[in-house]
Amino acid sequence: MSLLDIFKRRSSAPVARERLQVLLAYERRNRSQPDLVSILREEIMAVIAKHVQIDQDYLQVSMDRGETMSTLEIDIQIPNKSARPLAMAG
Amino acid sequence: MGKVVVVTSGKGGVGKTTSTAALGAAVAKTGKKVALVDFDVGLRNLDLIMGAERRVVFDLVNVIQGSAKLSQALIRDKRVETLFLLPASQTRDKDALTEEGVGEVIDKLRSVFDYVFCDSPAGIERGAQLAMRFADEAVIVTNPEVSSVRDSDRIIGLLDARTLRAEQGEQIAKHVLVTRYDAARAARGEMLSIDDVLEILSTPLLGIIPESQDVLRASNLGSPVTLSEPLNAAAKAYLDAARRLEGEDLPVVVPFERKGFLDRLLGRRAA
Ligand SMILES: Nc1ncnc2c1ncn2[C@@H]1O[C@H](COP(=O)(O)OP(=O)(O)O)[C@@H](O)[C@H]1O
Numbered sequence: 004m005s006l007l008d009i010f011k012r013r014s015s016a017p018v019a020r021e022r023l024q025v026l027l028a029y030e031r032r033n034r035s036q037p038d039l040v041s042i043l044r045e046e047i048m049a050v051i052a053k054h055v056q057i058d059q060d061y062l063q064v065s066m067d068r069g070e071t072m073s074t075l076e077i078d079i080q081i082p083n084k085s086a087r088p089l090a091m092a093g
Numbered sequence: 094m095g096k097v098v099v100v101t102s103g104k105g106g107v108g109k110t111t112s113t114a115a116l117g118a119a120v121a122k123t124g125k126k127v128a129l130v131d132f133d134v135g136l137r138n139l140d141l142i143m144g145a146e147r148r149v150v151f152d153l154v155n156v157i158q159g160s161a162k163l164s165q166a167l168i169r170d171k172r173v174e175t176l177f178l179l180p181a182s183q184t185r186d187k188d189a190l191t192e193e194g195v196g197e198v199i200d201k202l203r204s205v206f207d208y209v210f211c212d213s214p215a216g217i218e219r220g221a222q223l224a225m226r227f228a229d230e231a232v233i234v235t236n237p238e239v240s241s242v243r244d245s246d247r248i249i250g251l252l253d254a255r256t257l258r259a260e261q262g263e264q265i266a267k268h269v270l271v272t273r274y275d276a277a278r279a280a281r282g283e284m285l286s287i288d289d290v291l292e293i294l295s296t297p298l299l300g301i302i303p304e305s306q307d308v309l310r311a312s313n314l315g316s317p318v319t320l321s322e323p324l325n326a327a328a329k330a331y332l333d334a335a336r337r338l339e340g341e342d343l344p345v346v347v348p349f350e351r352k353g354f355l356d357r358l359l360g361r362r363a364a
């Protein structure tokens with residue numbers, strides 16, 4: 004067993020502690036009110052839906068909640084106007 | 094068509110969630126497409142054990158209620174690209190899962206994945222019955238200890254009576270996975286032996302997972318033990334169990350511990 008292994012062996016509890024702190028802070032806040040990231044997600048999707056019909060199959064939402072910063076990624080594939088079937092123009 | 098495997102036990106705290114993560118990751122590592130479904134509505138933990146807790150957007154209940162697509166709710170593992178998680182929701186509403194809804198989700202998963210592992214909640218009520226309802230196979234997680242074995246026996250009864258397969262007169266393949274096996278205590282005769290457990294449950298053995306600190310460390314880190322420390326004893330035991338689940342004929346070796354010096358000196362006998 005190398006020194007690094009010994010260090011690694013010791014270091015799992017702090018990781019657990021940090022993960023729990025981030026998660027529980029989020030879950031506790033959420034018990035009383037929906038979190039900002041979820042509100043943003045819903046509203047952004049509503050705005051987009053006003054302009055284009057979103058096919059749920061072409062929509063991916065991902066989040067990564069951090070301690071001081073979270074990221075929200077909304078990935079939508081929007082069909083181009085020019086790509087509409089010709090039949091419709093005729 | 095993929096196989097649906099329920100990981101169940103009756104008793105809580107025996108290692109269902111740990112085993113779902115470890116077996117699922119072990120199978121996915123071989124390139125098979127694997128989905129892990131957390132059925133523990135209200136008390137989800139598989140996300141935490143998989144290290145995906147920060148990335149949960151939608152859950153099983155959202156999919157069943159139609160507010161999210163299955164593809165949107167599945168979280169892809171960052172380490173193994175064929176491994177996915179469908180989280181349970183944190184709602185307190187126990188009736189959020191309907192049998193019809195669960196059936197539809199499982200059918201879709203079955204058509205896309207090679208393996209679908211369902212992590213059952215504890216107990217023998219509705220939640221546990223829904224988790225096993227559509228299973229083709231069952232992994233019954235048992236600790237070598239009287240109350241766990243008794244609960245496993247009840248779960249085996251349910252598997253043979255309440256699953257769709259059972260109702261249709263088909264067999265559901267059952268395997269016992271003994272976890273938290275402490276070789277030293279077994280040597281002192283303080284624990285039921287593997288033979289005792291198997292004889293009582295008369296169900297084939299999938300593997301024996303030793304009691305190990307590696308398991309705790311893996312959950313601290315948010316990684317199934319088969320991914321983070323594949324060379325450790327518990328991980329090896331899970332990797333072998335996964336191969337047996339896939340049909341390989343690997344003999345099971347019972348972990349043993351040489352008797353301690355004191356034991357020999359005092360010539361201790363089994364209790
Ligand atoms: N082989 C093992 N060695 C040591 N601890 C274990 C082992 N398997 C499970 N545990 C621990 O037992 C506890 C319960 O495990 P868990 O998988 O959550 O059980 P369940 O899902 O059946 O309630 C956890 O703290 C887990 O780390």
Ligand SMILES: [Mg+2]
Nearest residue numbers: 109110133138
């Ligand atoms: Mg559990």
